[in-house]
Amino acid sequence: SKRYSITLLPGDGIGPEVISVAKNVLILAGSLEGIEFNFQEMPMGGSALDLVGVPLPDETLLAAKKSDAVLLGAIGGYKWDKNEKHLKPETGLLQLREGLEVFANLRPATVLPQLVDASTLKKEVAEGVDLMVVRELTGGIYFGKPRGFGTNEDGEEIGFNTEVYATYEVDRIARVAFETARKRHGKLCSVDKANVLEASMFWRKRVIAIAAEYPDVELSHMYVDNAAMQLVRNPKQFDTIVTNNIFGDILSDEASMITGSIGMLPSASLGSSGPGLFEPIHGSAPDIANQDKANPLATVLSAAMLLKYGLGEENAAKRIENAVLDTLNKGFRTGDIYSAGNKLVGCKEMGEEVLKSV
């Protein structure tokens, strides 16, 4: 039987609750496919700050690097919001992404027929939405230098950051995006602001260059402001979107909200080699932490992405995806996706119901 080591990073808020559910689902789906897991739970985010004073302890990064895949719950909370930058939970997450070199962030936004009413968009606009945002995750303005605070020529205080992309950075994310589009519906839309920014003109140039390797994928370009509009106007026009770190942050969150059920949405962050990082796109929701109210399905589906994209275990992944659909079909709903006529359950019970269908 196959054996994988998984680093679990429960993190903060509802993180531990949803990770606990996803872990059980992984164990069962694995065992049915002849897969065993070694889990190692490590501190990260606000809880690591409380424990050892840094948001990403060296031991955590080391364990993550040595494992076959990393599953993260959620990080952050009011408690640490005012911390200095290097002591913010978010900084730990950025360090983890950088440390694992996971430059490609895959964020699906899918409207399930069972949950179409959860969207604030009209049914005819929301139903059938099934898009994937491929976000560059370890470059751009998030990491660009110089950055910081200083004074300008007039002696005025300033704060500044650098948006910068190099050839290899655009090329590798473009390749991931073209590969992703190829496995989906063969349409890739690259989003930039090439009518204003040199970094975007450069991005577009490299995406066009890489397109030559993928003649079977239909490439289009869209300005980021228009993309933000088109996601609201007609999200079904999109198959795969590729964009830089900051635009990807904004657009993937917008796309996820269009589905109306961000408690359902997983994500995968992948590098060229080494373990991938898998996490729900929702946050740590401190207001409902420890109340057994969280929706664990985004993390369960992140575990499915872990199996599929991280370990190449498609069968075990499919088991989990199907189990989630079955559970929804049976009418089980956590509060965030509840609608009349369904059965309201807590985080744990939702987990138990999924286990029954794995």
Place this chain on the structure above:
Amino acid sequence: SKRYSITLLPGDGIGPEVISVAKNVLILAGSLEGIEFNFQEMPMGGSALDLVGVPLPDETLLAAKKSDAVLLGAIGGYKWDKNEKHLKPETGLLQLREGLEVFANLRPATVLPQLVDASTLKKEVAEGVDLMVVRELTGGIYFGKPRGFGTNEDGEEIGFNTEVYATYEVDRIARVAFETARKRHGKLCSVDKANVLEASMFWRKRVIAIAAEYPDVELSHMYVDNAAMQLVRNPKQFDTIVTNNIFGDILSDEASMITGSIGMLPSASLGSSGPGLFEPIHGSAPDIANQDKANPLATVLSAAMLLKYGLGEENAAKRIENAVLDTLNKGFRTGDIYSAGNKLVGCKEMGEEVLKSV
């Protein structure tokens, strides 16, 4: 009788058609309030490129600077899309904003009861939306230096831009935003990415400092990714939003699409002194240019903003706003906002109908 000089910049695509309507509406509304206008029409954008080879001729900027207010139609089109940066219509627009020092861009997004069905959002989510985005327009990554192309330490090609804000830049836009919020419902939400970017941390620090001058305005802060979600989830939570140039570009377009009727939305760009720049937020729509199909109401409402914010002529502005509402109440609709049971009209006829109600 009062006399103002107005620079008209029809621009490209549908620009000339909508400017022609707005000009007639201005003349009539002005004459009824004892106001006369001198109009000077100047080339700008793609049409200036075709005429004299630059997107913003010196004469145009000079005329604009000398006038009391500037009304712009729209610029851009496929024809010039592949031009080098300094020969893009968009570059002319950025030069105009910079030349006029109009650092404060006010972009209302209002869902009129008559047009609530035009939104892709569910009626209960869309109805009553009435928010204002105050976007910083002459700073940040649009203008920050250094910018350009080069090579990094490894000899790799790069493209880069600088996001930078100085104290006076944040302070002045914050003051405009607080004043705006004060005249509206007293709620200001400052949008940034202060959990990652130093430029945003600096932005937030200055906004908080300026807040001390406006104890009557309720200030909140939101990360840009969350703001992109909240605009979809519950746009009614917002009164006034203030944000930087690039986030404002994205969020104001998203907000405008949430109304479903971007053919209706005006904007004002204001400096500390000197003429303001007024323009519809929609683009030049080359596909429907010269077909008498454009919706002139966004430009007509921009003319109303010109009267109100540019010239302080509130009565004439109110005349125009009311005339637009009357015309909608009578059921006149251009194609972009048409729904069954209403009267489909072209650009000219819509203009004539508005004139009847001024």
